[in-house]
Each structure stands twice: as C-alpha cells, then as structure tokens.
Amino acid sequence: MPGIRFAATMLAAIHLTFSLPAFSTPPDEFADRVETLLEKFGVPGATVAIVEDGAVAFADGFGRRSLEARDAVDADTIFATGSTGKAFTSAALAILVDRGQLAWDDKVIDHMPDFRMYDAWVTREMTVRDLLVHRSGLGLGAGDLLFLPRSDLSREQTVRRLRHIKPATSFRSGYAYDNVLYMVAGQLIEEITGDTWETFVKANIFDVLGMKNSTVSDETLIASVNRARPHARLNGAIRGMGDQVPLDEASVIAPNAAPAGGLAISANDMTHWLLTQLDKGALRDSEKRLFSETQAKAMWTPVVLQPITPLTGDFKVTEPMFRTYALGWTVQDYRGAKLVWHGGAVFGSLAAVALLPEQNVGIYIAVNSEEGEMVRGLLYELLDHYLGLPMESWPEKLHEMKRDRQQAAVEVVQAPASAPKDVGPSLPLTGYTGKYNDPWYGTISVREESGALVVDFPHSMGLSATLEHYQYDTFRTQFNDPVMEPAYVTFNLDAEGKVSRITAKAISPIADFSFDYHDLLFTPAEE
Helix, strand or coil, rough: HHHHHHHHHHHHHHHHCCCCCCCCCCCCCCCHHHHHHHHCCCEEEEEEEEEEEEEEEEEEEECCCCCCCCECCCCCEEEEEEHHHHHHHHHHHHHHHHHCCCCCCEEEEHHHHCCCCCCCHHHHHEEEEHHHCCCCCCCCCCHHHCCCCCCCCCHHHHHHHHHHHCCCCCCCCCCCCCCCCHHHHHHHHHHCCCCCHHHHHHHHHHHHHHHCCEEECCHHHCCCCCCCEEEEEEECCCCCCCCCCECCCCCCHHHHHHHHCCEEEEEEHHHHHHHHCCCCCCCCCCCEEEEHHHHHHHHHHCCCCCCCCCCCHHHHCCCCCCCEEEEEEEEEECCCEEEEEEEEEEEEEEEEEEEEEEEEEEEEEEEEECCHHHHHHHHHHHHHHHCCCCCCHHHHHHHHEEEHHHHHHHHHHHHHHHHCCCCCCCCCHHHHCCCCCCECCCEEEEEECEEEEEEEECCCCCCCEEEEEEEEEEEEEEEEECCCCCCCEEEECCCCCCEEEEEEEEEECCCCCCHHHHHCEEECCCC
C-alpha cells in the first residue's frame, strides 16, 4: 500500500539521520542540573548511569539516601527499579531458550500443568510470549491487590488465583498492562529449572555481569546498608500532595511479585546491563554471551501495539508515531529516533531504563520518591541531548502539568456536587459485619470495634481499614497503612435487608491503576 511504502521511506531517512550520536558525553553542568531539580522538587535522592559507544560515560548518585539518616547517595547506592525489572525476567527466559529448555511459543500449560486462566481456551493457548506482552485479555493492573501493599501468599499460590480473575477483553485483542503474568513467568522459571526466580536471576544475570551490589528481593534490599529509602507525599488532599515522608520498606513490593519489578540496582551495576543490552547479549572482555543475538532480537521485536494518547502544546513533539510492547520492553520512536525503554514504579521509588540503539547510548535514572517529572523530565533532556536537539526544560514543564492534574483531581474529590447526602446507613453496624469472599482476592472480615466498622484484609500482613460513613450504605476507608489509596466501600442489600455483596472503588480520579478495587466483588462467605 502507498502509505506503508511512504512510512518505510521516512523511517529509513530517520535511520540515516540519527545513525551516530549527535553529541557524546552528558551535557555540560549535568550534575548541577540534577542537584537543582532535587532541591526544586523536594526529591531526597537520585542516581544516574549513562553509557555510550561501548563505554561508561557517567555513573553517580545525588542527594540523600533518606531524609531521616541523610546519608549521601553514591554510584553504588541501590534504588528500587520497579517494572524496569521485567526485562530481566525476559532475559532469564531468553537464557532458557538458548539452552533449549524453552521456546517463546511453547504453551505455558505444557511446562506448568496446574496453570489456569479464567477461560479454558485461553489456558490452552497461552504461550510464554503471551505472558510478557500484556495481551492476555486481563484488565489494566488486574490482580495487583494480590501483592499490594504486601502479601504472605507465595508466588505459586498467587499464580493459582489467576483462574478466578475474569478477563476484561478477548484474548490477544489488545494491550492492557499487567503484573500478575510476570509472576507466572517467574514461577515458570522455577518449574523448569528448580531454582527460584531470585536464585536464577542472581546466578545467571547479576553474577555473570558483575552486578555485585544489586538485589533480587526486599529481604536482601533491606539488609543492604547502601540503599535508598523510599519516600512519598501522603498527607495532602490526595496521594502525591503534602509533605515528603519515608515509607515503611516492608511495603515496597511483595516477594510474590518480584519478577514483575522487585530488583534494586545501583548506577555502577546498571552500566553492565546497559552495555550488554546495546551489545545484543555479548559480554565485555569475554567471548561469552549472556544471551544470543537471536534472543536479543526477539526481546526487542514489537508484538503488541500500545495506544497513543494525543499530546498538545510543548509536549506534542514527544508524541510518538508508534508505540509497541516487546518482551519486557516498550519499543517506540522518540522525536524520530528508535527508543527501547521501560519505566518502573513501586511505592516511594521511580526509575527508567532507556536505550537509543542507533546512537549506541543507554540511560538509567532512579529516584527514591514519587516525583515522576524528575525521572521522565531528565530522561527527555538526555535523549534530546544525544539527538542534538535543543534544551526544553522538560522536568519543569512536566511538574507544572502534574500540578494542574492534581489540582483538577482535588477539585473533583472536594466538589460541592460530591457532598454526601445525610442518608443512611440502612442497618445498625452489626448488620454489616461478617465474612465476605471474592474468588481471586480472598475472604475479608468486617467487624465492629469501638462503635465503628473495621475491615481486616487477608494475606496482607496486618492491613486493615476503619470505615467512616459517607452516604447511604457507602463508607470511606481509613487504612492503617498510609500507602493505600482511600476507597469508597459500598454494601448492597437484598430484599430482606441483608448484605448481598460489597463493591469498592478508589476515591481519587488519578489513583494508580494498581489499586484495582473496582475489580473486587465480595459476597457473603459460606460458613
């Protein structure tokens, strides 16, 4: 078709234009720029690594590991990297493919006989590749409450609960980001090798690459002295506003979800990963490889189209012409250049890993707070630098956009139209008490304590919420763990005035998708 031929011609021209780095080495006064942004946005600490043309161009830390201890961040300080770790899980599977123990299009059930999705046909057809590309039919963030804020469920137990999560769309019909299928991928590695995902990644990736300080679990992270503590703003009108406070590290990410984003990595260690990625699996100063060039190509090959949100104003130039998901990586264009990258977020920490393959440049940025404008803004500035584009002050522009978005959310939450009606509750508090079950989440207990309703959540290791009456038979949660987004909890009554089901939804219109309260449907549990 003519349009396709024209697009191919344009992409070829872009390839020629950006075949070599427009600029090398980080921008002048880059370190001063990072320090200025830390102060401006109230970010405790940051770490940055840059490689270019097969060498380390920059690796350093900035600010403090914690607002309390105030220890300085250095190039060996490890930061939680969130979902950037999905690429490590894909690489672990690629190693097994190279060994002949696995193929990308193998059926998952052939290696994990107990694996089940909600639909029997999907169970039979789900491949290893499907686990990694967010096209399973599950809804956005489905099942994340199985590990937020923490869980005593094993990975194997979590995987078994997948069979109860109803799909939102048909299989392979579109893109919807999830974490739970990366848990399956981690369990798959254990089923095939006999080693846990943690053991396999450390022995076959970290140790091979010389990533000596980085960790594969919360337990080893918390045991590390030189680590960045997570921070967040929790005491404002909505999450993300208020004062910066350190978080309880036990709430960063649960062990069962580690294959989806449980790594912590330093700037120095990340340079080894960046160089190996750009070298398509080849190891520096060695004839050995981490994975074959064939698998390197497979992991970067687009599989699923991602929707593109139209941008306006200054941000229009950053709107990609295409955005796809490969095996643990987003592959798109950025201002005419090919970009292979992934963001990462866990409570109190954000990160990004980005590669410009045509320019032979790799970038890693992480912060120990939830100021995404710092990570993405700096990433844009570095990408622009290496593409020879003018400075745009992206962090400040993103900060302003975030502030406007937050203010709009506050107005929705506090709007006069949302003022609750002075009606209800329909029942005395004892009428709401009891045990209620959701097939995938488990059984909650609603009890009366000191004249109020309290909900105890299963497997979340002490998580509970006091329910404050809102209107009718709807209550607002006051969680005992501040990292949780407040929610509306609604009790539905049957014709006899007994609770027939309980539903919930996040109060803030900009709550993170991982707080998938809307997917819960509790009904009275059988004795």
